[in-house]
Amino acid sequence: MTTTPNPTTSNPTIGIIYPDHAAEDDYQIAGDWLTVHLPVEHIYGTDLHAVPELLDLGRADRLAEAATRLAAQHPKAVMWACTSASFVYGLDGARQQAEQLATAAGVPAASTSQAFVAALDTLNITNVAVAASYPQEVATLFVDYLAAHGIETTAMVSAGIETAAAVANLTPEDVFELAVRHDDPSADALLIPDTAMRTVDVLAELETRVGKPVLTANQVTIWYGLQLAGVVRSDARLGTLFTR
Incomplete structure (x- = not known):
């Protein structure tokens, strides 16, 4: 509606x-x-x-x-x-x-x-970690898409969640855990690429916890x-x- x-x-x-x-x-x-x-x-x-x-x-x-x-x-x-x-x-x-x-x-x-690509360009970031909610096959395609734009993924973790509805049920603490556990210290930013995940009202805390820019889908x-x-x-x- x-x-x-x-x-x-x-x-x-x-x-x-x-x-x-x-x-x-x-x-x-x-x-x-x-x-x-x-x-x-x-x-x-x-x-x-x-x-x-x-x-x-x-x-x-x-x-x-x-x-x-x-x-x-x-x-x-x-x-x-x-x-x-x-x-x-x-x-x-x-x-x-x-x-x-x-x-x-x-x-x-x-x-x-x-x-995502435009944001990384603005921040002058070319190497990232990806904490993906998707199954492995789909998460890998995101990494491939970034690579086609000259962006290196230093680490990628797939949470293997099969549906958007299941992602929407993640709590803020679930999101924090996904981010903190799967960040790569060598990456200049952490990407969380699913618009089904609520992240807007926890972004400041996400960046505090990982100590670097965090880019989320929404x-x-x-x-x-x-x-x-x-x-x-x-x-x-x-x-x-x-x-x-």
Whole structure:
């Protein structure tokens, strides 16, 4: 269901296309902190973290339909808020997916996978650790996607969680454990690439615990949407990325 903005507000709007239901409340939290409007339009499919299902979830027609529904919100940019159903297409496929979405939306558009790469470029970071909730096969494809952009993964751990619904049930302490246990001291940043995981309101603590920048899926999605729209916001609660 699409959230309708208050007509009296002048806050900029970044449209969010989100798969099923999991951690979409991260966008409400961040939107309130940043004084931006982040309406969420859902698309539906299986929430299984498996390659065939992810390829189906990220189909161009699904995203185009959601972009059409978001048009009433007059977004300045649109983000496909899904890491796995973008990087699973590979470097060129993810680029084409975003280009098709931008055409359908009539505004700049990108995916969470692209947002991770853009965030790393902004922070001038080329070696990372990855703490992935996904099964091994899918997590490896994320590492491959990063490598295609010249980003070295010094360590990658797969938690082997098969569905987005199961990821959404992780507690903050579960997230902290995933991050702290699977960080690599030699990496310059830690990446947690699943928009089904609630991370926005624990980012500052995550960075304190691992002692380096932490980039999470919903965080980078919001940040890159703002970048595409030419909107400048900063808030230390959202980590190092939002203080640069």
